[in-house]
Each structure stands twice: as C-alpha cells, then as structure tokens.
Amino acid sequence: MSISGTQKKTPCHRVLVVDDEPHATHVLGKLLRRHGYIAAEENDPTKAVHIASRFQPDAVLLDVRMAWKDGYEVAADFASDKFLRGVPIIFITGFPAEAAESPMTAPLLVKPFQIEDLLVCLEESIAGNPRRSPAEAAAV
Numbered sequence: 205m206s207i208s209g210t211q212k213k214t215p216c217h218r219v220l221v222v223d224d225e226p227h228a229t230h231v232l233g234k235l236l237r238r239h240g241y242i243a244a245e246e247n248d249p250t251k252a253v254h255i256a257s258r259f260q261p262d263a264v265l266l267d268v269r270m271a272w273k274d275g276y277e278v279a280a281d282f283a284s285d286k287f288l289r290g291v292p293i294i295f296i297t298g299f300p301a302e303a304a305e306s307p308m309t310a311p312l313l314v315k316p317f318q319i320e321d322l323l324v325c326l327e328e329s330i331a332g333n334p335r336r337s338p339a340e341a342a343a344v
Contacts, residue, residue: 216240216241216242217241217242217262217263217326217330218241218242218243218244218259218260218261218262218263219236219241219242219243219244219261219262219263219264219265219326220243220244220245220246220252220255220256220259220261220263220264220265221233221236221243221244221245221246221264221265222246222247222249222252222264222265222266222267222270222275222278223247223265223266223267223270223296224247224248224249224267224270224271224272225247225267226247228267228315229245229246229247230245232245232265232322233245235319235322239319239323241326244259244261248272249267249270249271249272249273249274249275249277249278250272250273252264252266252278252281252282253278253281253282253285253288256282256288256291257285257287257288261291262291262292262330263291263292263293263294263326263329263330264282264291264292264293264294265294265296265322266278266279266293266294266295266296267295267296267297268295268296268297268299268312269297269298269299275295275297279293279295279310290333291333292310292329292330292332292333293310294310294311294312294313294322294325294326294329295310295311295312295313296312296313296314296315296317297312297313297314297315298314298315299314300314311325311329313325
C-alpha cells in the first residue's frame with residue numbers, strides 16, 4: 205500500500221535486508237515484495253557483502269545491532285568495496301538511543317516503524333542514487 209492508501213508497485217528495485225533475526229528479515233522481505241520490490245534476506249552479517257555482490261541491490265536495510273558484526277562495520281565493508289560503495293544504506297534499530305548516537309549520515313529507522321516511513325525512505329534513497337553498472341563502478 206502506498207502512502208495515499210492505493211496499491212502501488214514500484215519499478216522492481218532490489219533491496220537487501222540484513223538482520224541477524226530471521227523473523228525480522230522474513231517480515232521485511234515479505235512487506236517489500238508486497239510493495240513491488242525484489243527483496244533478498246541475509247541473517248549473517250559476515251556474508252552481507254558477498255550476497256550484495258551477487259544480488260546487486262539498489263538499497264540495503266541494515267540492522268545496527270547484530271551478532272558477529274554490527275551494522276556500522278558492515279556499512280564500512282560496503283564503503284570499501286568498489287562495486288558496492290554507492291549503494292544507499294538505511295539503518296534499522298530496535299534501540300531509540302542509537303538514532304541520536306549514530307555516527308553515520310545514512311537514514312536510521314527505529315523499530316517498530318511504519319511501512320509507509322520505510323517506503324518513503326527507500327524511494328528517496330534510491331531516487332537520489334541510481335544503481336550504477338559494474339563498468340561504471342569500476343571506473344570510480
């Protein structure tokens with residue numbers, strides 16, 4: 205459902221959801237697909253860059269607090285990868301204090317959030333950063 209309340213399908217943007225809670229990735233993936241996105245889900249943050257390299261997302265939803273590696277470390281991995289450094293990241297957290305303390309300039313949504321807020325954030329992030337081809341990324 206779009207913000208206006210009518211059914212809306214977005215133009216097949218690809219979103220990678222990374223959270224160490226399988227239920228969270230499943231729910232977010234299902235909601236994104238319902239709104240026309242192509243969603244991939246990953247529960248192991250140490251595999252996020254590898255999965256993203258194969259999936260080529262237009263945006264990433266990235267939980268801040270995860271086992272093995274936190275979201276900021278995963279974001280740093282994306283930033284150091286020449287093919288993924290331009291992919292917009294939207295952080296998600298269940299801890300409101302993290303929103304005020306975030307060292308990142310990327311958007312941060314506090315769980316539970318409204319799906320409409322997530323969709324607006326995704327649309328703005330993707331519109332402001334169209335996906336580059338691997339050849340364009342390699343030229344950077």
